[in-house]
Amino acid sequence: xxxxxxxxxxxxxxxxxxxxxxxxxxxxxxxxxxxxxxxxxxxxxxxxxxxxxxxxxxxxxxxxxxxxxxxxxxxxxxxxxxxxxxxxxxxxxxxxxxxxxxxxxxxxxxxxxxxxxxxxxxxxxxxxxxxxxxxxxxxxxxxxxxxxxxxxxxxxxxxxxxxxxxxxxxxxxxxxxxxxxxxxxxxxxxxxxxxxxxxxxxxxxxxxxxxxxxxxxxxxxxxxxxxxxxxxxxxxxxxxxxxxxxxxxxxxxxxxxxxxxxxxxxxxxxxxxxxxxxxxxxxxxxxxxxxxxxxxxxxxxxxxxxxxxxxxxxxxxxxxxxxxxxxxxxxxxxxxxxxxxxxxxxxxxxxxxxxxxxxxxxxxxxxxxxxxxxxxxxxxxxxxxxxxxxxxxxxxxxxxxxxxxxxxxxxxxxxxxxxxxxxxxxxxxxxxxxxxxxxxxxxxxxxxxxxxxxxxxxxxxxxxxxxxxxxxxxxxxxxxxxxxxxxxxxxxxxxxxxxxxxxxxxxxxxxxxxxxxxxxxxxxxxxxxxxxxxxxxxxxxxxxxxxxxxxxxxxxxxxxxxxxxxxxxxxxxxxxxxxxxxxxxxxxxxxxxxxxxxxxxxxxxxxxxxxxxxxxxxxxxxxxxxxxxxxxxxxxxxxxxxxxxxxxxxxxxxxxxxxxxxxxxxxxxxxxxxxxxxxxxxxxxxxxxxxxxxxxxxxxxxxxxxxx
Numbered sequence: 001x002x003x004x005x006x007x008x009x010x011x012x013x014x015x016x017x018x019x020x021x022x023x024x025x026x027x028x029x030x031x032x033x034x035x036x037x038x039x040x041x042x043x044x045x046x047x048x049x050x051x052x053x054x055x056x057x058x059x060x061x062x063x064x065x066x067x068x069x070x071x072x073x074x075x076x077x078x079x080x081x082x083x084x085x086x087x088x089x090x091x092x093x094x095x096x097x098x099x100x101x102x103x104x105x106x107x108x109x110x111x112x113x114x115x116x117x118x119x120x121x122x123x124x125x126x127x128x129x130x131x132x133x134x135x136x137x138x139x140x141x142x143x144x145x146x147x148x149x150x151x152x153x154x155x156x157x158x159x160x161x162x163x164x165x166x167x168x169x170x171x172x173x174x175x176x177x178x179x180x181x182x183x184x185x186x187x188x189x190x191x192x193x194x195x196x197x198x199x200x201x202x203x204x205x206x207x208x209x210x211x212x213x214x215x216x217x218x219x220x221x222x223x224x225x226x227x228x229x230x231x232x233x234x235x236x237x238x239x240x241x242x243x244x245x246x247x248x249x250x251x252x253x254x255x256x257x258x259x260x261x262x263x264x265x266x267x268x269x270x271x272x273x274x275x276x277x278x279x280x281x282x283x284x285x286x287x288x289x290x291x292x293x294x295x296x297x298x299x300x301x302x303x304x305x306x307x308x309x310x311x312x313x314x315x316x317x318x319x320x321x322x323x324x325x326x327x328x329x330x331x332x333x334x335x336x337x338x339x340x341x342x343x344x345x346x347x348x349x350x351x352x353x354x355x356x357x358x359x360x361x362x363x364x365x366x367x368x369x370x371x372x373x374x375x376x377x378x379x380x381x382x383x384x385x386x387x388x389x390x391x392x393x394x395x396x397x398x399x400x401x402x403x404x405x406x407x408x409x410x411x412x413x414x415x416x417x418x419x420x421x422x423x424x425x426x427x428x429x430x431x432x433x434x435x436x437x438x439x440x441x442x443x444x445x446x447x448x449x450x451x452x453x454x455x456x457x458x459x460x461x462x463x464x465x466x467x468x469x470x471x472x473x474x475x476x477x478x479x480x481x482x483x484x485x486x487x488x489x490x491x492x493x494x495x496x497x498x499x500x501x502x503x504x505x506x507x508x509x510x511x512x513x514x515x516x517x518x519x520x521x522x523x524x525x526x527x528x529x530x531x532x533x534x535x536x537x538x539x540x541x542x543x544x545x546x547x548x549x550x551x552x553x554x555x556x557x558x559x560x561x562x563x564x565x566x567x568x569x570x571x572x573x574x575x576x577x578x579x580x581x582x583x584x585x586x587x588x589x590x591x592x593x594x595x596x597x598x599x600x601x602x603x604x605x606x607x608x609x610x611x612x613x614x615x616x617x618x619x620x621x622x623x624x625x626x627x628x629x630x631x632x633x634x635x636x637x638x639x640x641x642x643x644x645x646x647x648x649x650x651x652x653x654x655x656x657x658x659x660x661x662x663x664x665x666x667x668x669x670x671x672x673x674x675x676x677x678x679x680x681x682x683x684x685x686x687x688x689x690x691x692x693x694x695x696x697x698x699x700x701x702x703x704x705x706x707x708x
Contacts, residue, residue: 016079017091019046025097027138028178029055029062029154032097043144044078045095047151049088058154058174059088065153066090069130073123075141075151095149098140099284103202109281113202115243116148116283120198121229123150124191128226131157131187133171135194136180137201146286147251162187189221192228208237242271243278253294258301265298265319272322279326288332295323296336303343313349320344320352324359333366342371345379350391353383357394361401372405384418389427396422396433400440412446416454423461432469435462439477442484452489455481460497468506475501475512482520487527490520 133155
């Protein structure tokens with residue numbers, strides 16, 4: 001609502017409050033707005049009067065009484081503006097109308113309604129010298145601490161100043177404007193009758209039995225409000241209501257010293273532990289504005305001023321349990337509470353940490369990602385390595401609630417390291433829950449950090465667990481993760497993970513592993529069908545190979561070899577010619593072997609020592625570059641291709657100089673009569689080459705024993 005036009009008639013007037021656009025409540029006499037004070041942003045409620053000639057007297061009386069009457073139980077008035085008929089305002093503390101629309105919910109806690117009635121009775125007792133005249137549903141408001149207040153003193157008048165006829169004229173005008181029913185013409189019973197109507201409207205058919213006769217008498221005007229209050233306070237219903245008994249002490253907390261506050265809060269805590277139902281379905285703002293803030297202050301005071309006391313952790317646990325329960329149920333998490341939770345996480349007490357873990361999923365949504373990753377996770381992660389198995393397990397169960405707020409490093413590095421340790425925990429429940437948690441957070445793991453390998457490793461390890469629960473959990477995880485794994489990963493890794501489960505000693509594991517194996521296999525087959533449809537007949541079909549007849553060409557190869565050998569063998573004519581020329585000597589050289597041996601100079605420069613140099617200068621064999629594809633066993637540590645370069649080169653040299661076994665020069669005819677190479681030189685060459693090959697052949701450490 002734009003109020004700028006309202007104040008145009010007031011010279012140099014600046015309204016010191018900012019109001020919301022829409023009103024929160026409206027009746028025949030008032031329009032109610034929420035707002036703030038411009039100077040300090042203090043929350044207020046603004047009652048704008050619907051001032052006209054008919055309501056002029058009623059509005060002015062309400063404003064005048066608001067200025068004069070400063071008693072507890074009435075809406076606390078901060079300021080009034082009544083100099084202009086179009087701008088008459090009453091500014092009060094922040095209040096809100098009683099939620100009659102939620103009455104059915106409030107009736108689930110009759111003790112809370114009884115507490116409200118007791119507060120109204122206390123206010124009326126303070127107004128015993130006045131006639132209120134208009135107690136009704138429209139006059140009940142709730143302040144920021146859940147206390148019931150009265151507003152609207154249009155008919156309020158001191159009994160001593162009342163003139164019956166004049167007052168009845170105002171009463172007739174009021175009930176004519178509002179449309180409410182006028183009780184009677186006896187002004188002394190107005191408030192009693194209207195109070196009885198209010199109580200019956202609140203409780204309906206749920207009026208306590210020991211209150212029914214009293215309310216009937218009150219409705220008839222035979223009991224005054226003071227008499228009714230005295231009688232109802234003696235009833236069993238009233239005396240059993242613990243909220244009524246502690247209400248006065250709660251209202252005086254702000255004036256008590258720390259020790260006095262602690263006594264009241266301990267009483268409140270015991271009441272919560274005895275009857276938790278008293279703190280549900282309460283009047284609005286009772287928990288949010290009174291109980292929760294006081295609990296936060298109490299825990300903060302204990303942490304600050306009683307930190308060295310050995311009994312402090314036990315006290316904090318009790319108050320913190322009540323605080324966390326109430327905030328979770330009311331879904332109210334003020335800034336004061338959030339800061340308290342962040343500080344309490346630093347306490348080393350296990351009971352406190354366990355309590356926080358239980359309620360963390362409820363409160364995590366009200367914390368920022370920075371607060372969780374920087375101020376909670378470092379302390380949270382310590383619980384995964386705690387010596388107490390119960391704390392480790394509870395910490396593990398809470399991981400999914402904080403994972404969305406963690407940084408990539410915390411999730412894919414630090415957290416996974418902790419989970420790797422809990423997977424081998426002595427406690428079988430922790431091992432089982434580790435797999436369950438990995439399954440639940442798997443979708444958030446980074447694909448760039450080799451998520452498939454991480455999952456395969458984790459599930460493989462759990463499938464080897466001696467207890468059946470982790471093995472079943474591993475199969476459960478594989479089933480849930482099927483959509484996260486591509487077909488190549490399934491073919492290369494996952495099927496080999498599931499396969500050992502087919503031979504498990506428990507039939508349940510075997511049956512689940514078989515069903516899961518088929519599920520993954522079906523996914524591969526479906527992908528294979530898509531691949532076939534995609535490629536069609538475009539690829540050239542390969543001929544099948546009969547490996548049973550794979551060595552059929554060996555006979556032909558042998559025949560060719562023998563034929564080649566026959567063609568290169570010495571002819572008979574050559575042998576006869578050698579005999580005639582006397583060139584085939586019977587001296588085979590062995591008679592002079594000893595002499596030749598003694599005369600041989602092994603160190604002589606005979607040119608044989610340059611064999612390596614000559615060999616290196618030979619033309620290297622030319623060949624086609626062959627692409628070597630990775631094989632299934634490439635991961636094995638096989639140093640077959642890491643041999644000594646010298647040995648390999650020597651072997652290659654010999655190969656280059658030798659003729660193929662099927663070449664024409666494979667076997668030469670010995671048609672020469674003599675040789676320039678002595679037997680000793682041949683022996684030297686043979687010995688040096690053999691020694692070189694033996695040395696080079698064993699330069700690689702292959703693990704085998706050299707004695708072999």
